[in-house]
Amino acid sequence: MITLSKKRKEDAARRASTGSMPTPPFALDNIKRVSIRDKLLVKEVPEMNVNMPSSCSVQYEDVNKLHSFQLIITPEEGYWRGGRFIFSIYVPEEYNIVPPTVNCHTRIWHPNISEDGKICLSLLREHSVDGTGWAPTRRMKDVIWGLSFLFTDLLNFDDPLNIEAAEHYQRNRSDFEAKVRHYVERYAKR
Numbered sequence: 001m002i003t004l005s006k007k008r009k010e011d012a013a014r015r016a017s018t019g020s021m022p023t024p025p026f027a028l029d030n031i032k033r034v035s036i037r038d039k040l041l042v043k044e045v046p047e048m049n050v051n052m053p054s055s056c057s058v059q060y061e062d063v064n065k066l067h068s069f070q071l072i073i074t075p076e077e078g079y080w081r082g083g084r085f086i087f088s089i090y091v092p093e094e095y096n097i098v099p100p101t102v103n104c105h106t107r108i109w110h111p112n113i114s115e116d117g118k119i120c121l122s123l124l125r126e127h128s129v130d131g132t133g134w135a136p137t138r139r140m141k142d143v144i145w146g147l148s149f150l151f152t153d154l155l156n157f158d159d160p161l162n163i164e165a166a167e168h169y170q171r172n173r174s175d176f177e178a179k180v181r182h183y184v185e186r187y188a189k190r
Contacts, residue, residue: 037095041066041140048141053148067091071144074190075151079180080108083188087119087147091140099124099134100143107187109180111160111169112150120161121146 045066049058059070071087085106092098102124104117112120123146125133160166169176 035093037067037091037093040096041091044140047139048144051141052144055151056144056148058144067095071147073148073151078152079177080110080151080184080188082190083108083184084190085151085188089143096136096138098126099138100140102143102147107183109162109165109168109176109183110150111155111157111162111166114162118161119147119150120159121150 052058055074055076057072057074059072060066061068061070068088068090071089073085073087075081075083075085083106085104085108088103088105090101092101102119102121104113104119107115109115114120122132123134123138123142127133157166157169165176168179
C-alpha cells in the first residue's frame with residue numbers, strides 16, 4: 001500500500017540521487033488541478049452532442065469552459081412550435097453530486113417555466129418527492145432531453161410552477177393556446 005509518507009520518502013530519495021531541489025510549496029499554488037466536474041464534462045459533452053434532439057443546439061461562450069453554455073430549443077411541434085427558446089446552463093463545481101442550474105431567458109407562457117425563467121423539472125431537483133430527481137448517475141444529455149420534453153411530453157398541469165398558466169389551460173385550452181402563440185410571436189420568434 002502506498003502511503004503519503006512512503007511517497008515523500010521515495011521522492012526525496014530520487015531528488016537526492018539526481019541532485020534536484022524539491023519544488024517550493026508556493027510554486028504548487030500556480031498549478032491548477034482539473035476538477036472532477038471538468039473531467040466528467042470532457043467525456044459527457046461529445047456524448048451529449050451526438051445524442052441531442054434535433055430541436056436543440058448548444059452554444060459555448062468559451063469552448064474552454066464546458067460548464068457554462070446556452071441551449072437553444074426550437075420546438076417543431078406542439079403549442080410552442082416555431083419559437084426559439086434560450087436556456088443558460090451552468091454546471092457547478094460539485095457536479096455530478098448536484099444538478100446543473102438552468103434558467104430560461106426567453107419569456108414564455110408555460111406551466112413548468114415561470115415568466116422570469118425558473119424551471120420546474122424534477123430531474124433538476126436534488127431531492128424529488130417522486131424519486132425522479134437528480135442522481136449522480138444522470139448525465140448532461142438527460143438534462144437536454146428533459147428540457148426538450150418540456151415542450152412536448154412533460155407538461156405538468158397538476159403540480160405547476162406557473163399556476164396561472166396551468167389554470168388557464170384547464171379553464172380554456174383554445175385561449176391558452178392563443179396566449180402561448182402570442183408569446184411565441186412576441187418573444188420567441190426565430
